[in-house]
Amino acid sequence: MAPSEFFVVLRQITGITGGFAPPTPSAVYTLTASSDNPSIVLIQSQTREDGTPSLSEPLAPKEVQKSSAQSKIDELEAILKQLPVEQPTGSQDIYGLDTSIFFGSNDLQWRNGGPQGCGGGYSEVQATDEQKELFKKAIGIVETLVA
Template structure:
């Protein structure tokens, strides 16, 4: 069982303000075609000069039933979470941005590509929303870890 095609970006370091955010890691995951056996992962670490000097290779995350369930859970969470019409504040207070685009046109983002200002956003976020967002971050960390583990396997 393969998930529907999607594109996902996880960015660590979205909060800025007077100065732009300090992005420490960006992970892009994509599945372009249904029935594919791997999810493509590309990671960048802008603050780590040693890593940036080395060529960053893409990695493949094998699609298993467990991986498919995690991706479906992540999309389900994001479909329920509030976001700002124009994401401009770190409303979940995690300094982590998630950008999702699904095959059906559903998109979700909690940060603008250039980051967020250091002020309160206009969206109302409950404690349950924050817990759900934390689970979404946990899922993204599991997926990225699986991709990194493939590199050393």
């Protein structure tokens, strides 16, 4: 079972792999559960419409009963425990999806992609096709929780 406190940040970033222009987030989803309010998961989202320069203002956090989200959080954590991250950190988008997930709990600290995207280098670790599919599933779990 996942710990009572956790956070998840999913960033969909156009240009995560680097280049001349800096990476541009198209969506940022943040999910948080804390001991301050153990029965609630706070979900905040920001998106950027195509052609606009920045993310929308964050909407007021949505509250979801933790009991209804727990199985998805447990599944997300179990998937991430199986997946590699690039080495060195931020060197390459090894999943090829322009998406970064940052998950933190007492049991797991997991993050792919650097905070400013990937530097366009080469990672010593590469994801297999099976791992890429699991990463897509992890993204889907977060998107389901946000929806």
